[in-house]
Amino acid sequence: MRKVEIAIVGAGIAGLSCARKLQQAGHEVIIVDKSRGLGGRLATRRLAGTHADHGVCYIKPKGDAFIQLIKELQAHQIIHPWTDGIHRCNQAGHLHPPAQRSTYYVAAQGATTIAKYLAQDIEVIHDQRVTSLTPIENAWQLQSKDATLELTASNVIIAIPAPQAVDLVQYIAGFDAACLNKLKAVEFSASITAIATYPASFQATAQQTPWQGIQYIDHRDLSWIGLDSSxxxxxxxxxxxxxxSAKFADRYFEAEDRQSIGQKLLDRAAELAPWIAQPEELQVHRWRYAFATNPxxxxxxxxxxxxxxxxxxxxCGGDRVEAAYLSGEALSQSII
Incomplete structure (x- = not known):
């Protein structure tokens, strides 16, 4: 049974930012994550000859702490300015140019490269879903479903969506009822993402598209269209x-034929750009915990x-990537 000082469950940006600061302060840290990759919704899908970000669309910093990270990532040529405005579209399909101008940042090699940068020199155990958290003496024992993970930690940080955290801790004997109620009060909306590629012959048409990203407002089916290759x-x-949209995801989240659901999304997007309805390749990803609606x-x-x-x-304090980063930083500072 391996023993560590601090174990973090979840390699999303909250877990990574927390681990980074703790390790820089001299603490022994290990991250355990259920997936093969890093970053959570900082997700990049590798496709035939290209890639696309199917989680976080862009990064738009607001607070000073996150702006410092943006400057650091720029200095290491991981991110770059993408556009200075996002178009808006309403339920009626009326497209409006950006009302305000500000810088939106993206990673040319995919959003996952941000997570990889934050994870430098941090030990991460992949492909292990922690399903059991057991109190032992003055520590915690973490185990996976198949019991291949056996780890004890003096401190445990759960950096996953609140509903998943509830599943992990609710059966611990005598667990803090007030804490559990706070976790249960957090609510999320789901999202379904269509990831589409097009023949190289479509390149000129795509480049003539007058927008790089569209945010939909109160639309029945759509929340975002992005020309990701830009x-x-x-x-x-x-x-x-x-x-x-969350409404669309509620209707079709459990549908077995994901390809037809993805095509429905492309067909709706094609109302603004007809060529979008004719993909060369279409993949679909479901996000059960896309956005915290009651954080x-x-x-x-x-x-x-x-x-x-x-x-x-x-x-914790929001629903976006900046909130995740600040959450991890705040917790690390408290522990330090």
């Missing part, structure tokens, strides 16, 4: 990301337990 330098072919109002949550146990994520 983030790349000399893209080999056009790629488009279409994200559903926790503080940067992190601490449970009253026999050993330190904390919770952080984008659902």
């Amino acid at each position: 983030k790349q330098i000399n893209p080999p072919k056009p790629t488009v990301i279409v994200q559903s 926790f109002d503080e940067r992190f949550l601490e449970a009253h337990a026999h050993a330190p146990l904390y919770f952080c994520g984008d659902w």
Whole structure:
């Protein structure tokens, strides 16, 4: 049984930002994540000859702490300015140019490169879903469903969506009821993402598109259309990301034929750009916990337990990537 000082469950941006600061301060940290990659919704899908960001669409910093990270990422040539405005579209299909101008940043090699940068020199155990958290003496024992993970930690940080955190801690004998109620109060909306590529012959048509990203306002089916290939330098072919509304996801989340659902999204997007309805390749991804619709109002949550146990994520104080980063930073500073 391996013993560590701090174990973090979840390699999204909250877990990574927290781990980075703790390790820089001299703490022993290890991250355990259920997936093969890093970043959570900082997700990049590798496609034939290209890639596309099917989670976070862009980064638009607001606060000073996140702006400092943006400057650091720019200095290492990981991100670059993408556009100075996002178009808006209403339920009636009326497209409006950006009302305000500000810089939106993206990663030319995919959003996952941001997570990889933050994870430098941090030990990450991949492909291990933590399903059991057991109190032992002054520590916690973490185990996976197949019991291949056996790890004990003096401190545990749960950096996953609140509903998943509830599943992990609700059956711990005598667990902090007030903390559990706060976790249960957090609510999320789902989203379905269509990831589409097009023949290189469509490149000229795509480049003539008068927008790079469209945010839909109160639309029945759509929340976002992005010309994702415009983030790349000399893209080999056009790629488009279409994200559903929460209402659309509620209707079709459990549908077995994902391809037809993805095509529905492309067909709706084609009302503004007809060529989008004719993909060369179409993949679909479902996000069960896309956006926190009822977030926790503080940067992190601490449970009253026999050993330190904390919770952080984008659902702490917001619902976006900046909230996730600030949540991890705030928790690390508290521990330090």
